[in-house]
């Protein structure tokens with residue numbers, strides 16, 4: 001079988017990490033913004049689908065890179081991994097932004113029908129018929145592969161918002177529905193960053209000359225906006241709250257291990273590895289890609305807990321009954337960050353507690369140490385990177 005372009009199994013992800021290591025320092029710093037086109041993204045790791053599901057963790061990726069290169073040499077790559085930590089930590093401390101975003105997508109969809117011209121522009125955008133060469137090609141690549149290079153994502157979002165004059169929320173929703181690495185925090189907040197809504201007044205404007213140069217002349221877009229008119233924000237961004245406190249697993253209680261696409265290498269979390277797991281169940285994924293990654297995780301977990309009963313998929317409203325029927329008084333999973341999985345379970349947390357089934361979540365040290373520095377801009381986290389890495393390696 002050909003090696004997958006965007007690994008979703010642990011074996012494939014570790015193989016990709018290993019083969020990418022030589023390029024993770026100087027070559028990455030020099031070439032990471034070169035957009036070479038579909039199937040040619042070898043200057044970047046293409047590990048995002050695996051990292052997003054924690055098929056491999058940020059800590060494993062960064063450690064492997066720093067075994068090979070100094071932090072100074074691999075600073076660019078390591079910083080990019082920390083951008084992921086930043087977005088996750090920022091949203092975790094402002095969960096309302098996610099809820100409000102979902103509401104504003106719906107509002108923007110409803111409003112589309114009010115203006116025929118806007119509806120037509122939206123339709124042309126999602127079908128890749130705008131006449132803007134790079135944009136139309138990226139629409140097709142996203143549809144076909146589920147991936148766009150980071151730099152292309154920035155141009156895509158900028159053209160959507162400032163040239164096509166479409167609501168950022170609809171662009172974010174269009175992209176996240178197609179991405180193989182779809183992530184509520186990285187996607188929503190990156191779109192807000194491009195729109196000029198994350199760092200007040202600072203938007204990202206796509207520049208035709210730069211697009212020509214970064215794509216080696218493949219594209220020559222015409223008619224791009226010359227100024228960024230920052231949209232008004234439908235989201236009322238609150239002050240950061242503290243990170244949700246999760247109940248830790250009790251190491252001796254019969255446990256149902258709950259597998260979700262939020263963390264598919266739970267076996268590597270200290271508090272989980274030694275649990276008396278009697279049953280393993282999973283929350284269904286949202287895409288075929290999720291199913292591949294979930295299937296791979298289940299087979300690894302079955303090797304670690306061979307005695308555990310495999311229960312297959314469980315609906316969130318059946319969690320309490322399923323655990324009790326399997327003789328378990330505890331459900332253990334990795335911490336569920338803001339996003340669809342956490343939202344699907346939230347309505348049933350109280351029922352679980354009432355029915356005597358503890359719902360425990362293990363927060364990785366990476367997040368526990370990193371997220372508190374994600375309350376303001378990225379710089380506050382960036383300056384902590386050396387210390388965070390030292391504590392991860394201690």
Ligand SMILES: Cc1cc2nc3c(=O)[nH]c(=O)nc-3n(C[C@H](O)[C@H](O)[C@H](O)COP(=O)(O)OP(=O)(O)OC[C@H]3O[C@@H](n4cnc5c(N)ncnc54)[C@H](O)[C@@H]3O)c2cc1C
Pocket residue numbers: 032044045046047048049051052080081082083084085087148149150151153154157175176179181182183184186187188190191194
């Ligand atoms: C509009 C927009 C939407 C995005 N949506 C998503 C998304 O839904 N899911 C997602 O994982 N990333 C998203 N990103 C971030 C980034 O584009 C991808 O993580 C990156 O392109 C993945 O390719 P790679 O694995 O080769 O990255 P590499 O360059 O090899 O970077 C290594 C890892 O660092 C992380 N990373 C790199 N750049 C960023 C970044 N800017 N923000 C957050 N994490 C980063 C990823 O986990 C990535 O796998 C988005 C960026 C933009 C501008």
